[in-house]
Amino acid sequence: MALLTITPPAEEPIDLNLVKTHVRVDGAEEDALLQGFIAAARASVEAYTRRSLVARVVEFHRDDLPSRIMLPAAPVQSVDAVSIEDGDGVVTGLPEGSWRLLGHLTPAYLVPAAGTYWPSAGSRIEGGVRIRMTVGYGAAQDVPGDLRTALLLYVAHLYQNREGGLPAGDRMPLTVSALLAPHILWS
Incomplete structure (x- = not known):
């Protein structure tokens, strides 16, 4: 990941x-x-x-969309995009507002927005779920x-x-x- x-x-x-x-x-x-x-x-x-120390935009790929996704970096400033690639190679972005960042938690989590659900099919290819986010403390x-x-x-x-002559360990x-x-x- x-x-x-x-x-x-x-x-x-x-x-x-x-x-x-x-x-x-x-x-x-x-x-x-x-x-x-x-x-x-x-x-x-x-x-x-x-x-991440200074702000940057990163992306990580998953195979699925569980109900609660632990984000593998901190601090997370924002989740900028979530997209799913299907078996035909077509990438579809989820509508903005269909997810909620639980950034007050460490590690942060991504969950569906209240009253919504992730698409049931998810992705059928390895790494087909892509989450783009801004991470870091800022400047x-x-x-x-x-x-x-x-x-x-x-x-x-x-x-x-x-x-480079340091002892092992x-x-x-x-x-x-x-x-x-x-x-x-x-x-």
Whole structure:
């Protein structure tokens, strides 16, 4: 149930100048390297917590339409479209307003709107149910401070250990994983 990014984040949760100050780098020689570490750390943190940090549009595919669909990412800002592909390859979008996002729950759920039901046939092909949604906290400044701090520490760790000679099992520093622990999306 992998998420497919439709529209990537417009910015990173932490900016290059903050990272350069933290790791005590002057000049622009290391900018590309540090920007790569910022993106890698963000991707790693998002995979570890199953949370999107900065807003993006994603889509995931299911085989069926149960009465209550757990959404595999957090936080979910909105469900933008739900569509079903039939056995002939025809994709039909469900009318807007035919679903309800239970975004106050973690993880969030998608259910039929009050008084409505999902189509009984669902999809007869693998991955034929597509749910497009906007996920993430919003802009970079909307990301919780402890997540931004974890990212900053992780980028510094990657920069200081860029040769990759870490002992087995030392993939993420303990302080970083401790900051991330309360944000892990369990299902």
